Amino acid sequence: MDAVREVAMSVAELEAFLAREFPQAFGPGKPHHVMRVGHRVACVRLDADDSHLRPGGTISGPAMMALADVAVYVALLGQIGPVALAVTTNLSINFLRKPAPGPLFADARIIKLGKRLAVGDVGLRGAGSEDLVAHCVATYSIPDRPAS
Amino acid sequence: MDAVREVAMSVAELEAFLAREFPQAFGPGKPHHVMRVGHRVACVRLDADDSHLRPGGTISGPAMMALADVAVYVALLGQIGPVALAVTTNLSINFLRKPAPGPLFADARIIKLGKRLAVGDVGLRGAGSEDLVAHCVATYSIPDRPAS
Amino acid sequence: MDAVREVAMSVAELEAFLAREFPQAFGPGKPHHVMRVGHRVACVRLDADDSHLRPGGTISGPAMMALADVAVYVALLGQIGPVALAVTTNLSINFLRKPAPGPLFADARIIKLGKRLAVGDVGLRGAGSEDLVAHCVATYSIPDRPAS
Amino acid sequence: MDAVREVAMSVAELEAFLAREFPQAFGPGKPHHVMRVGHRVACVRLDADDSHLRPGGTISGPAMMALADVAVYVALLGQIGPVALAVTTNLSINFLRKPAPGPLFADARIIKLGKRLAVGDVGLRGAGSEDLVAHCVATYSIPDRPAS
Numbered sequence: 001m002d003a004v005r006e007v008a009m010s011v012a013e014l015e016a017f018l019a020r021e022f023p024q025a026f027g028p029g030k031p032h033h034v035m036r037v038g039h040r041v042a043c044v045r046l047d048a049d050d051s052h053l054r055p056g057g058t059i060s061g062p063a064m065m066a067l068a069d070v071a072v073y074v075a076l077l078g079q080i081g082p083v084a085l086a087v088t089t090n091l092s093i094n095f096l097r098k099p100a101p102g103p104l105f106a107d108a109r110i111i112k113l114g115k116r117l118a119v120g121d122v123g124l125r126g127a128g129s130e131d132l133v134a135h136c137v138a139t140y141s142i143p144d145r146p147a148s
Numbered sequence: 149m150d151a152v153r154e155v156a157m158s159v160a161e162l163e164a165f166l167a168r169e170f171p172q173a174f175g176p177g178k179p180h181h182v183m184r185v186g187h188r189v190a191c192v193r194l195d196a197d198d199s200h201l202r203p204g205g206t207i208s209g210p211a212m213m214a215l216a217d218v219a220v221y222v223a224l225l226g227q228i229g230p231v232a233l234a235v236t237t238n239l240s241i242n243f244l245r246k247p248a249p250g251p252l253f254a255d256a257r258i259i260k261l262g263k264r265l266a267v268g269d270v271g272l273r274g275a276g277s278e279d280l281v282a283h284c285v286a287t288y289s290i291p292d293r294p295a296s
Numbered sequence: 297m298d299a300v301r302e303v304a305m306s307v308a309e310l311e312a313f314l315a316r317e318f319p320q321a322f323g324p325g326k327p328h329h330v331m332r333v334g335h336r337v338a339c340v341r342l343d344a345d346d347s348h349l350r351p352g353g354t355i356s357g358p359a360m361m362a363l364a365d366v367a368v369y370v371a372l373l374g375q376i377g378p379v380a381l382a383v384t385t386n387l388s389i390n391f392l393r394k395p396a397p398g399p400l401f402a403d404a405r406i407i408k409l410g411k412r413l414a415v416g417d418v419g420l421r422g423a424g425s426e427d428l429v430a431h432c433v434a435t436y437s438i439p440d441r442p443a444s
Numbered sequence: 445m446d447a448v449r450e451v452a453m454s455v456a457e458l459e460a461f462l463a464r465e466f467p468q469a470f471g472p473g474k475p476h477h478v479m480r481v482g483h484r485v486a487c488v489r490l491d492a493d494d495s496h497l498r499p500g501g502t503i504s505g506p507a508m509m510a511l512a513d514v515a516v517y518v519a520l521l522g523q524i525g526p527v528a529l530a531v532t533t534n535l536s537i538n539f540l541r542k543p544a545p546g547p548l549f550a551d552a553r554i555i556k557l558g559k560r561l562a563v564g565d566v567g568l569r570g571a572g573s574e575d576l577v578a579h580c581v582a583t584y585s586i587p588d589r590p591a592s
Contacts, residue, residue, distance in 0.1 A: 347468060
């Protein structure tokens with residue numbers, strides 16, 4: 001029962017909300033997919049298409065930054081629900097390894113959920129690997145609400 | 149004569165190189181344009197199209213991250229020329245204000261050009277405004293070469 | 297007359313306030329000194345003593361981080377005055393060159409002064425040099441106040 | 445037997461090395477202590493003294509930055525041994541909560557160990573708490589060596 005209590009939005013609710021908010025990224029035929037949401041965590045998958053690839057087939061840096069950013073956003077929405085208007089104020093990313101071809105997974109975790117700021121970190125990895133391709137920390141500004 | 153000595157690639161050479169390297173971003177009909185290159189500085193313009201906009205018409209965070217990243221890359225290429233294979237290792241960005249509609253300009257400056265690492269900072273602003281929309285610092289790893 | 301209007305605290309007022317707030321860093325015989333404050337800018341000098349030095353005489357990273365942090369704080373106090381309780385929420389620093397012996401100067405600039413967040417960047421340099429030893433961006437959380 | 449194979453320096457060897465390298469921070473009567481070192485991880489404790497405290501008894505930001513930085517350094521030394529001359533090139537920290545009085549623990553993890561760069565992240569927490577007081581990511585530049 002904990003999962004019911006602890007998550008403000010289900011995967012299906014998040015997918016529907018994101019398809020409206022980010023119509024280029026989420027929705028039928030689009031490359032981003034919410035895999036999982038839990039207490040202060042979320043996983044988002046990117047099935048890279050040509051717009052995300054550099055010549056040679058490597059996923060571009062901006063595609064990884066966008067994936068990392070949205071994964072923290074999804075973990076945050078899972079806590080505070082769809083009503084909140086949250087915007088990224090700071091994002092810092094380290095590119096660690098060249099990603100292998102194939103889908104990319106972003107595992108995000110909220111490490112602070114305050115009244116005005118939320119902070120999350122996120123690791124990007126390929127399928128079937130524990131090695132991080134990139135690591136990112138993002139801060140979101142959120143409308144005033146009780147701290148939790 | 150200083151400009152000849154101090155810049156390894158002209159605006160036209162940079163545009164041609166980038167159209168090959170980043171065919172989705174630079175080239176005829178594409179949204180990014182090299183405005184200026186000088187000693188350790190460069191300016192790149194983004195004419196946002198639908199793929200860069202959020203619902204409501206605001207330029208998306210990832211579009212700003214991509215613009216900031218490439219502006220530092222252009223300033224770096226202006227110093228070390230097109231042969232170098234440089235990759236971003238770290239990027240940190242602060243989103244400061246909601247950008248107004250219209251083109252976005254990225255003014256980049258190289259603050260360190262070492263043997264193995266280059267660091268640049270970059271301010272993003274709208275046309276006709278000095279207020280920064282975003283501020284970014286990026287580190288590039290570059291193949292071994294003499295420090296300068 | 298602009299300087300009078302635009303700065304909320306003079307150098308002497310800042311020095312007195314900081315000697316109370318940071319008694320280990322500012323005040324008679326202490327290593328930090330406010331050199332200058334202006335519209336959204338400030339300069340702070342560090343006369344490094346043994347506690348700031350690594351074996352060999354180089355100024356330590358933490359001493360540079362502390363100097364950068366306080367210089368942004370001073371520039372912010374120059375705008376909002378001594379009543380505000382501002383705390384650092386994020387600090388990102390790049391170490392660029394080994395500093396030469398002697399005093400270190402931190403030139404800070406506020407690039408955003410919002411209702412809840414202020415962001416500043418700061419360059420650290422030695423005496424008589426334009427080359428940056430380190431570059432830092434810091435975010436402060438400030439109590440609710442009108443944006444400016 | 446894994447621990448023997450996987451760690452290049454023991455806790456005692458690290459303590460002895462750090463007492464020579466950072467005589468103000470490590471050694472008999474000094475505030476930093478290596479608690480643990482393992483495969484790509486380390487834990488360092490800070491027993492804050494007056495030089496680390498702000499008026500009111502809170503541990504200062506610079507003291508937390510120094511602790512985070514050295515914890516990543518210790519985890520790195522645990523992998524590459526004492527011969528390597530590694531220097532911090534980038535450090536990004538988020539301050540999340542006010543630390544309670546008492547010792548502070550830094551749990552560091554190396555997320556990339558390349559030929560030229562190593563990246564680690566580190567969480568700071570008080571005794572008996574899982575809540576992070578601060579979270580930091582640091583990059584070290586290391587002399588050329590085989591990737592691992």
